[in-house]
Amino acid sequence: MAGRKRRSADEARAELLQVAEDRLARYGLEGLNIVDVAGAAGMSHATLIHHFGSTEDMRRALVTRMTDRLLRDVIAVLETEAELAPEKLLRDLFSTLSKGGHAKLLAWLAVEQGLSQSADPAAEIDDLFAELVPIVAKRLPTGADGELLARRMIYLIATSAIGYGIAGDTLANLIKLDHAEVEDYPAWLGAQVREMLEPDTD
Amino acid sequence: MAGRKRRSADEARAELLQVAEDRLARYGLEGLNIVDVAGAAGMSHATLIHHFGSTEDMRRALVTRMTDRLLRDVIAVLETEAELAPEKLLRDLFSTLSKGGHAKLLAWLAVEQGLSQSADPAAEIDDLFAELVPIVAKRLPTGADGELLARRMIYLIATSAIGYGIAGDTLANLIKLDHAEVEDYPAWLGAQVREMLEPDTD
DNA sequence: ATCCTTATCTACATTAATGTCAATAGTGGA
DNA sequence: TCCACTATTGACATTAATGTAGATAAGGAT
Numbered sequence: 423m424a425g426r427k428r429r430s431a432d433e434a435r436a437e438l439l440q441v442a443e444d445r446l447a448r449y450g451l452e453g454l455n456i457v458d459v460a461g462a463a464g465m466s467h468a469t470l471i472h473h474f475g476s477t478e479d480m481r482r483a484l485v486t487r488m489t490d491r492l493l494r495d496v497i498a499v500l501e502t503e504a505e506l507a508p509e510k511l512l513r514d515l516f517s518t519l520s521k522g523g524h525a526k527l528l529a530w531l532a533v534e535q536g537l538s539q540s541a542d543p544a545a546e547i548d549d550l551f552a553e554l555v556p557i558v559a560k561r562l563p564t565g566a567d568g569e570l571l572a573r574r575m576i577y578l579i580a581t582s583a584i585g586y587g588i589a590g591d592t593l594a595n596l597i598k599l600d601h602a603e604v605e606d607y608p609a610w611l612g613a614q615v616r617e618m619l620e621p622d623t624d
Numbered sequence: 625m626a627g628r629k630r631r632s633a634d635e636a637r638a639e640l641l642q643v644a645e646d647r648l649a650r651y652g653l654e655g656l657n658i659v660d661v662a663g664a665a666g667m668s669h670a671t672l673i674h675h676f677g678s679t680e681d682m683r684r685a686l687v688t689r690m691t692d693r694l695l696r697d698v699i700a701v702l703e704t705e706a707e708l709a710p711e712k713l714l715r716d717l718f719s720t721l722s723k724g725g726h727a728k729l730l731a732w733l734a735v736e737q738g739l740s741q742s743a744d745p746a747a748e749i750d751d752l753f754a755e756l757v758p759i760v761a762k763r764l765p766t767g768a769d770g771e772l773l774a775r776r777m778i779y780l781i782a783t784s785a786i787g788y789g790i791a792g793d794t795l796a797n798l799i800k801l802d803h804a805e806v807e808d809y810p811a812w813l814g815a816q817v818r819e820m821l822e823p824d825t826d
Numbered sequence: 827a828t829c830c831t832t833a834t835c836t837a838c839a840t841t842a843a844t845g846t847c848a849a850t851a852g853t854g855g856a
Numbered sequence: 857t858c859c860a861c862t863a864t865t866g867a868c869a870t871t872a873a874t875g876t877a878g879a880t881a882a883g884g885a886t
Contacts, residue, residue, distance in 0.1 A: 455873065467873095476874080477874065526735045529735055529791070570805070573805070588735065630853070632863090
């Protein structure tokens with residue numbers, strides 16, 4: 423009743439997304455309903471709707487935010503490291519994907535709503551991928567069609583990472599890969615990627 | 625009012641699962657609610673609950689049924705074909721996974737409910753994987769640790785297939801892989817797999 | 827200081843889904 | 857033929873979530 427805290431619209435959105443991201447990592451997707459997110463951010467759910475328009479838009483904004491940061495990190499690593507080190511890169515990437523809930527949120531969007539068809543998936547994300555492809559391509563030995571190979575590698579890594587984030591544990595149980603081997607998988611995949619990129623150099 | 629059709633319990637379950645599978649492929653996950661599934665099968669939703677216990681159990685049974693058939697198909701192909709042809713195998717596998725909605729249903733289970741932790745994922749599925757591993761391992765050139773490599777290959781293919789089924793279209797848009805290249809991806813991955821299995825034979 | 831914009835809240839309306847229960851009616855077996 | 861079993865159903869209860877509307881108050885601009 424007494425104190426109403428008034429933030430700027432940008433602040434409110436930022437706070438809500440931060441809380442949402444924390445809750446996603448801690449409680450999974452169920453934690454992303456507007457009542458709980460707004461409550462944890464110290465606002466009413468009506469305020470959240472006011473700022474995002476709808477629950478789905480809020481989750482979309484969260485996907486964009488998380489994907490954006492993830493891609494920036496990957497690009498930064500690729501531009502910094504002189505030596506191509508896919509093992510470490512993939513280890514970090516897969517870890518982020520599964521721990522932070524990125525993959526599950528993405529899956530939710532793709533499955534429950536139509537992520538692919540209509541809604542344009544945020545121009546920023548598109549730009550980041552456009553930036554990423556040539557960076558990867560530059561690392562490849564081949565000259566001709568290097569970009570297509572780069573796209574395929576990115577596609578392979580991305581699909582596997584998403585599957586890993588969503589069903590990695592379940593699959594591991596079924597295939598009888600123990601914990602340590604699952605942990606090693608991203609690095610192993612990285613090594614395979616390295617081999618695929620350097621066909622005859624060993 | 626007038627005519628009530630009475631089936632055996634097994635028949636009822638089978639009919640419901642068949643309808644559910646059709647609806648999943650046609651309408652996606654939203655089509656899998658008990659009212660619509662039961663309605664399409666000509667029963668009331670209470671009947672569905674009676675036979676499966678709960679909505680979640682129905683969906684679980686569906687996952688089991690679909691996974692079971694998928695694995696049987698893969699095993700059959702591997703046992704029939706004299707020559708290892710991962711390209712064709714993966715093309716069929718990925719197609720089934722994405723067209724039939726397997727991947728999305730699996731994702732739903734893994735995300736919404738806890739597929740991995742408690743509930744044992746159907747002994748039959750477990751058995752089929754146990755059968756699959758040595759079959760794949762037998763195809764490998766290496767003798768020592770062939771099984772670990774086989775498990776990793778299966779894990780790679782499975783994670784990528786699931787990611788492909790869930791977010792393949794979205795990713796393709798972002799990475800600017802056109803339709804034809806996405807269609808070719810499974811076969812390309814198959815070719816990579818073949819290379820990984822025959823390290824120095826070319 | 828006053829005013830205007832808008833962030834915020836409470837209360838309500840709506841919807842969609844699951845699950846329960848007691849009654850009903852097929853069906854196979856005695 | 858009759859009976860017991862159970863598949864089937866309609867009606868109801870519950871729940872959880874989203875979204876709406878009108879009132880209120882915080883804070884910047886003039």
